[in-house]
Amino acid sequence: MDTEDYDLTKLFNDVSGWTIAQVGAIILLCLLVYQVLRYVVPRVAEKLPARFRLLVLNLIPLARVTLFAVAVVLIIPLVFNVTLKNFILVLGTVGVALGFAIKDWATSAVAGIVAIFERPYRSGDWIRVGDDYGEVIDIHTRSVKLRTADDDVVTIPHSRIWSENIASANDGSKTLMCVAEFMVAPDRQTDGIIDILTDVAHTSPYLDWARPVQVIMQNEIYGTRVRLKAYPFELRDQFNFTTDLTMRGRDALINADIKIVATPDFGPEG
Numbered sequence: 001m002d003t004e005d006y007d008l009t010k011l012f013n014d015v016s017g018w019t020i021a022q023v024g025a026i027i028l029l030c031l032l033v034y035q036v037l038r039y040v041v042p043r044v045a046e047k048l049p050a051r052f053r054l055l056v057l058n059l060i061p062l063a064r065v066t067l068f069a070v071a072v073v074l075i076i077p078l079v080f081n082v083t084l085k086n087f088i089l090v091l092g093t094v095g096v097a098l099g100f101a102i103k104d105w106a107t108s109a110v111a112g113i114v115a116i117f118e119r120p121y122r123s124g125d126w127i128r129v130g131d132d133y134g135e136v137i138d139i140h141t142r143s144v145k146l147r148t149a150d151d152d153v154v155t156i157p158h159s160r161i162w163s164e165n166i167a168s169a170n171d172g173s174k175t176l177m178c179v180a181e182f183m184v185a186p187d188r189q190t191d192g193i194i195d196i197l198t199d200v201a202h203t204s205p206y207l208d209w210a211r212p213v214q215v216i217m218q219n220e221i222y223g224t225r226v227r228l229k230a231y232p233f234e235l236r237d238q239f240n241f242t243t244d245l246t247m248r249g250r251d252a253l254i255n256a257d258i259k260i261v262a263t264p265d266f267g268p269e270g
Contacts, residue, residue, distance in 0.1 A: 019078050026074050030067040037063050045124075049174075057123035061139040065113065068141075111158035115139070120166045126176060126235060128167040129156050135236075149239055169238075175208050175231045178238050180245035184224040185259040190217060193226060196256055200249045201230040206241035208233040223261050 013019070038060060045056040121127045121144060125136045132154045134146030146154045160166075170176040182197075184190065194215040201213040211231035218225045228249055232241040253260060 013079060013081050015079065022078055023075050026071055030071045034064060034067050053124060053174075060123060064139075064141065111161050115144070115158050115161060119172070120161055121168055122172050124235070125172065126169040126238070128169070129160060129164060132156065170235060175211060175233065175235060176238060177229055177231055178242045178245065180228040180242055180249050182226045182228070182249060182253060183220075183222060183261050184226055184253070185261045186219075186223040188224075188259055190224055192256060193217070193253070193258065196252050196258075197226070197228045197249050200252050201228060201245060204230070204241065204244050204248075206232045206234070206237045206244060 041056060041060055045053040048056060115121065121136050121139075123136050123139060126134065127136060127146065129146075132146055132148065134148035134152075134154060136144055137147045137153070138145040143155045143157050146156065148154060184193065194217075197215045198213055201207055207213075208231040214229040216227045216229065218227075228245055230241070230245065232238050250260060
């Protein structure tokens, strides 16, 4: 098809003041509905149990994509003369130009659509991307926002899912594993450590009793690394839970005459 001989005015309908008013009304209505959902849904979710809160929060990114699609479907026939010939012309000319102009944005936007359907992260999930770990508080078209344990809000482009591993601590469930670590002196017996730390976990007010408690030990150069693994009842209690396990676990081991040592590279994980 020779696009030079094609009358570009045939691409457009006669745009009147009423047409502009209709387009504006559609955009405003979609924005209004989205803002209402963005305000109401998180507040409703906060009143629900954890297992329902995550499901409700994920209505927001789905609503964004749906409202955008509805707006496009309603606006295009008002402005453009939709025919197969016009579609091919627009796709072959405007599409290529826009592709180069907004390549980076488009890459992140496509990755955002993939993220909504493949769900490597959801609203309310705790994820790690590179050095950033936090709760997913918002999923935009181009990026995802995390709130870290230090109350920082980190904005991460969706395009990073193409090149980096995304670690989800809970993957849509209402809880996640917490780990408290201890290093026991190499010249001390390990008898009783499992029972002591298991009791520490079972007496924590944050414990999810429906999940298992595990104590894992591993010999290393500086001693025996002991890892107490358990699940809190509520996702947002993970840091309080880890602190509780660490403090009371350390005291319980010391009271049992089990020496705790430090190493140059020792530190809690996860």
